[in-house]
Amino acid sequence: MLMFQQLPCVYLHRTPVDYRKSINGLAIIVEQQLSLQATDGCVFVFCNKGRDKLKILYWDNTGFALWYKRLEQDKFKWPPKSIDECPELI
Secondary structure (H helix, E strand, C coil), X not given: CCCCCCCCCEEECCCCCCCCCCHHHHHHXXXXXXXXXXXXXXXXXXXCCCCCEEEEEEECCCCEXXXXXXXXXXXXXXXXXXXXHCHXXX
């Protein structure tokens, strides 16, 4: 099974999301908060407040796919909500 025909663009939603949201809720975040089309083939990555869970949403021309990853003992490295909180990025 081929996941992607070519390497897609990847967007990180830097603010933690409510993990009760599934495909429809995450697609709304993409379109309303990020002002992007959820169906353009890009990959959208979301993290929870505890940074131990990821949800990855993408559109593959037949429908949405949602991947979920939970770490048992570690946390994902995640950029701060704003660039002001991370001076090395300025």
